[in-house]
Amino acid sequence: MSPSPRPLAAIFDMDGTLVDNMRFHVQAWVALSRGLGLDAPAERFEREFAGMRNEELLPALLGRPVATEELAHLAERKERHYRELYAPHLAPLRGARELLSRLRGAGFGLAVASAAPRANRAFVLDGLGLRPHFAHVIGAEDVSRGKPAPDLFLAAARALGVEPSACVVFEDAVNGILAARAAGMLAVGVSTLTPDAVLREAGAHWVIGDFATLPRAFEQLLFADTV
Known part of the structure; x- marks a missing residue:
């Protein structure tokens, strides 16, 4: 199931993904x-x-x-x-800080792509000190359509300077999984609110409950040189 080659960039939704909110x-x-x-x-x-x-x-x-x-x-x-x-209750999802640090250390380009308003993004990203992990934060004001349209994720890929096919998306919502697949990206469902089966049905390649433990095949895809 693991596609190749190894992704070059990771794009994170915010609400329900970086935080369980x-x-x-x-x-x-x-x-x-x-x-x-x-x-x-x-x-x-x-x-x-x-x-x-x-x-x-x-x-x-x-x-x-x-x-x-x-x-x-x-x-x-x-x-x-x-x-x-x-x-x-403001807190990062379990394992989020560690995974972000690990991805940066492995050379991934990182971006947030969220339809959340600017004030909400600041509330979470600055409130938790997560913003420095990301090279770009793409918001609703940067696109004309929200999810399930792929616009947010495609804008993030452009900002990072990588092809959509070289991106992996972390996303908690069905609309977000649909958007990632429409963008031609790998989709990882985060089941903070939506059940695993529903995320898989929407097209998620993998589903995780948090960032502390990744499926073995997915971890090998991301960190083949270090696992």
């Missing part, structure tokens, strides 16, 4: 929905909306076009609530 996003979205008089179940945010830009998600949630000012207001209301919920 998706349940707090879902809580904030459900609270916003109820405040707007909408009955939107948590599962819809977990499966359908995960990885989408707020500019795409809110019109889909409301079922109508949303003016720029209203969109900005609703998005900030939700994101502020999410940060308040998650702040006491």
